[in-house]
Amino acid sequence: MAACAWNLRKWLVIATIFLFWQKLGLFFVKYLRFFAGYWIQSSFVDLDG
Numbered sequence: 001m002a003a004c005a006w007n008l009r010k011w012l013v014i015a016t017i018f019l020f021w022q023k024l025g026l027f028f029v030k031y032l033r034f035f036a037g038y039w040i041q042s043s044f045v046d047l048d049g
Helices: 002-048
Strands: none
Touching: none
16 A cells, blocks of 8 residues: 555656646746747847958
């Protein structure tokens, strides 16, 4: 019974971490896209002179 409870707890922790990383990843992708767009614009400005 204790092993079953531990297994359940383990899966709960994994699910929590997965959901947290999914939320963090979504924020990171948005930030990275914004940063990449800004960096590409600035690098094109640098190429122009």
